[in-house]
Amino acid sequence: MTASPARQNTPEPVPGWLTRFIATGFFSGYSPVASGTAGSLVGLLIYFIPGASDTRVLLPLTIAVLILGVLTSRKMERAYGEDPSIVVIDEIAGMWISLLFIRKSIIAAIAAFFLFRLFDIVKPPPARQAERLGGGVGIMLDDVFAAIYANLLLRAAGFLFPSVFSL
Numbered sequence: 001m002t003a004s005p006a007r008q009n010t011p012e013p014v015p016g017w018l019t020r021f022i023a024t025g026f027f028s029g030y031s032p033v034a035s036g037t038a039g040s041l042v043g044l045l046i047y048f049i050p051g052a053s054d055t056r057v058l059l060p061l062t063i064a065v066l067i068l069g070v071l072t073s074r075k076m077e078r079a080y081g082e083d084p085s086i087v088v089i090d091e092i093a094g095m096w097i098s099l100l101f102i103r104k105s106i107i108a109a110i111a112a113f114f115l116f117r118l119f120d121i122v123k124p125p126p127a128r129q130a131e132r133l134g135g136g137v138g139i140m141l142d143d144v145f146a147a148i149y150a151n152l153l154l155r156a157a158g159f160l161f162p163s164v165f166s167l
Contacts, residue, residue, distance in 0.1 A: 012078040022089060023072035029086035037117060039088025043095030044113055053104045062096040066140055069093055074136030083131070083139055090143035094120060097147035102154050115153050119146035 015023070024030060024039075031038035047053050052061070069089040076087045098112040120143055123131060127149075131142035 012075075014079050015072070015075045019072045019075050022068055023076045023087045025088040025092050029088040035085050035088055036091050036120060039091030040095050040113060040117060040120075042088070043092035044109060046092070047096060047099055047104075047109065053099065055101060058096055058100060062093055062100065065089060065093045065096070066144070069140045070136035072136070073139040077135060077139065082134070087139060090140045091116075091120070093140065094143035094147040094150075097144060098150040098154070100151060102151065102158075108154060111157065112150055112154055115150035116147055119149045124149065 014020075021027065025042045028038040028042045029035045047058070051057055069092075073087045073089060076084055080086065094116050095112065098116040099109065102108050102112065119127065123142060123146065127142040127145035130145055131138050133141060
């Protein structure tokens with residue numbers, strides 16, 4: 001009796017439509033340039049839907065997207081390789097975390113967008129270490145840390161410049 005050969009990093013089949021729809025941020029991750037920025041913009045647009053920025057809506061929505069993100073991005077990674085650029089659900093969740101508990105304003109939203117993108121690209125500790133966890137957790141967690149940094153800087157700006165940044 002011979003043993004079956006070990007599986008050799010063979011990609012899994014392409015995930016179903018719904019998984020791809022969620023993981024790619026309504027397919028914004030297929031943007032030919034700056035897919036992470038496209039996903040962040042989707043997150044920002046959803047934030048501006050009336051009522052979505054209310055903490056009682058945004059917090060549970062963010063938690064749900066984080067859980068969905070771990071599950072769907074893990075499936076996408078299995079099919080497309082390590083941290084595929086088309087997966088941008090992490091950017092959507094990151095935008096929302098950047099804006100959690102911050103008073104809604106255009107200035108705060110623009111600042112959150114640029115700060116989050118900066119921290120997502122630079123990946124200061126522990127974001128880079130979190131990314132190395134791999135799988136859905138690693139894909140999502142590095143953006144969580146980038147978003148926390150953005151949120152904290154927005155809060156500091158609100159205290160330092162209250163006339164400009166009313167938080």
